Amino acid sequence: MLVSLYRYNPETDNVPYMQDVEVELPEGKDLMVLDVLHMIKEDDVSVAFRRSCREGVCGSDGMNINGMNRLACVTPVSEVVKNNKLVLRPLPGLPVVRDLVVDMSIFYQQYERIQPYLINDNPEPAIERLQSPEDREKLDGLYECILCACCSTACPSFWWNPDKFVGPAGLLQAYRFLADSRDTATAERLDNLDDPFSVFRCRGIMNCVSVCPKGLNPTRAIGHIRTMLMQRTT
Amino acid sequence: MVKSVTNLGRTGAYDWLMQRVSAVVLALYTLFLTGFVLGSSDLDYAQWAGLFDQMWMRIFSLLALISLGIHSWVGLWTITTDYIKPTALRFVIQAGCGLIMFVYLVWGVEILWGL
Numbered sequence: 001m002l003v004s005l006y007r008y009n010p011e012t013d014n015v016p017y018m019q020d021v022e023v024e025l026p027e028g029k030d031l032m033v034l035d036v037l038h039m040i041k042e043d044d045v046s047v048a049f050r051r052s053c054r055e056g057v058c059g060s061d062g063m064n065i066n067g068m069n070r071l072a073c074v075t076p077v078s079e080v081v082k083n084n085k086l087v088l089r090p091l092p093g094l095p096v097v098r099d100l101v102v103d104m105s106i107f108y109q110q111y112e113r114i115q116p117y118l119i120n121d122n123p124e125p126a127i128e129r130l131q132s133p134e135d136r137e138k139l140d141g142l143y144e145c146i147l148c149a150c151c152s153t154a155c156p157s158f159w160w161n162p163d164k165f166v167g168p169a170g171l172l173q174a175y176r177f178l179a180d181s182r183d184t185a186t187a188e189r190l191d192n193l194d195d196p197f198s199v200f201r202c203r204g205i206m207n208c209v210s211v212c213p214k215g216l217n218p219t220r221a222i223g224h225i226r227t228m229l230m231q232r233t234t
Numbered sequence: 235m236v237k238s239v240t241n242l243g244r245t246g247a248y249d250w251l252m253q254r255v256s257a258v259v260l261a262l263y264t265l266f267l268t269g270f271v272l273g274s275s276d277l278d279y280a281q282w283a284g285l286f287d288q289m290w291m292r293i294f295s296l297l298a299l300i301s302l303g304i305h306s307w308v309g310l311w312t313i314t315t316d317y318i319k320p321t322a323l324r325f326v327i328q329a330g331c332g333l334i335m336f337v338y339l340v341w342g343v344e345i346l347w348g349l
Contacts, residue, residue: 160316164236193246197236200246201312229247 001025001081003036005047006089008096016096018087025077033065034072036086037100048099056213059148063100064089069150071213091153093162106162107149107169113192114166114174119185135181142176142221144214145169151208151218157201164197168208168218171199175221178228186228194229240315240328242308253308256301263298283349292346299342303335 001023008016021040025031034051041047049072052058056074063072066080066087077086094102120129152158152167166174174193177183193199199222208218242249274281285291310331318324 157316192235195236196238196241196246196249196311197315198246200250226247226250229245230251233245233247234251 001036001077002085003040004085004087005040005099006096007047007099009046009048009098030076030078032073033063033070033075033077033080033086033088034061036077037072037088048097048101050101057146059146062091062148062150062153062213064092069154069211071148071150074213091149093153093159094149102153104149107147107152107167110152110162110166110170111147111173114170114177115185115189115192116173116177118177118180118183119188120182121184129182131181138179138181139176141216142172142179145172145176145216146214148213150211150213154207154211155202156205156207157203161197161201165201166193166198168202168222171202171225172216172218172221175225178225187232190225190229190232193225194233199225199229240325241311242304249308249311252304256305256308259297259301260305263294263301266294286346286349295346296343299339303339307331307335 003021003023005019005021006016007013007019021044023036023039025036032054034054037047037049037051041049049063050060051073052060054061054073056071059071061072062069064070064087065072065075066082066085068080069091070080072088080086088100090096090100090102094104094107097103147169149169151172152162152169155165155168157165158167174189178186178189183189202219202222204219204222206219209216209220212218242252270285271277286295311328314324314328314331318327
C-alpha cells in the first residue's frame with residue numbers, strides 16, 4: 001500500500017510536501033491507520049504525530065485520512081484505503097507544528113470561552129448535588145466528547161473565523177452545561193453566545209456530524225442553543 | 235461575546251430571525267407572482283398595471299423589497315466577514331452593498347407609486 005504523508009519540519013523545510021512511503025501490510029490482518037504510522041516511524045523516526053491511548057478515548061490522533069477527519073487509532077485501513085492508497089494530512093485549518101502535529105491553541109481558547117465547568121452559586125450540599133435520572137439523561141450525547149477537534153477542523157465556518165465562531169466541539173460542550181439541571185449560570189452563558197458569530201455562524205452543513213468519531217451530533221446541540229437564544233429574545 | 239457593529243441587529247438571534255422572516259415573505263411574493271403570471275391568460279399591460287394599481291399589492295411589493303434588502307444584507311454581511319479579511323476592504327464592500335440596496339429600495343418605491 002502506498003501512503004502519502006504530509007511532511008513539514010519548520011526548521012529544515014521552507015514549504016510542506018507530500019512524501020510517498022510504500023508499506024507492506026501483513027496478510028489476513030486489518031490494521032488501524034495508527035499502526036501503519038507506527039510502521040512508518042520504525043523506518044523513519046523523524047515522522048511526527050500525536051497518539052496516546054490508541055483506543056479512541058484520548059482524542060490525540062485526530063488527522064485527515066483520505067480527505068476525512070478521523071481518529072487514526074480507531075480507523076481500520078480497509079475502511080478508508082482507496083486504490084491501495086492512503087493520504088494522511090494534519091487536521092485542516094490549524095497551524096502545523098510539524099508533520100501531522102497541529103497547534104490546537106485556538107481550539108482550546110474557544111473551549112475555554114464557553115466556561116466548560118459547572119457553575120452553581122447555591123450553597124454546597126453535604127454530599128453531592130443530586131440530579132434526577134431524567135435530567136441526567138439530557139446530558140447523554142453531549143458529555144462523551146473527547147475534544148479531538150475532528151469536527152471543528154472539518155467546519156468551514158471555523159476555518160474562516162476560528163477566533164470568533166466557537167465551533168461545533170465548543171458549542172456541544174456549551175449546550176452540555178446549558179442543559180445541566182445543576183448549573184445556575186444559564187442566562188450568563190446565553191449572554192456570552194448571543195452575537196452574530198459565536199453560535200449563528202453555523203450554517204448547518206453538518207460536516208461535524210459526519211466526522212465525529214464518537215457519533216455525536218453537534219448540529220443538534222447548536223440547534224438547541226439557538227432555540228434557547230430565540231426563546232428569551234422573542 | 236464577539237462584538238460587531240456592522241451586522242443588521244445587535245444580536246445573532248435577531249439577524250437569524252430576520253433572515254428567516256424575510257425569506258418567508260420573499261417566497262410568498264414569488265409564489266404569488268408566479269401564480270398570477272401562470273393564472274392569467276393573455277397577460278397584457280392593463281392587467282399588469284391593474285394589479286399594481288391596488289394598494290395591497292403595493293404594500294406587498296414594498297414589503298418584499300424591504301425583505302430583499304434585509305435578506306441580502308444578512309447574507310452578504312456573512313459572506314464578506316467570512317472571506318474578506320482586510321477590515322478596510324471589507325467595510326468598503328459592505329458600504330457598497332448597503333448603498334446599492336438603498337438605491338434599489340428608493341427606485342422600487344418610485345416604480346411602485348409612479349405607475
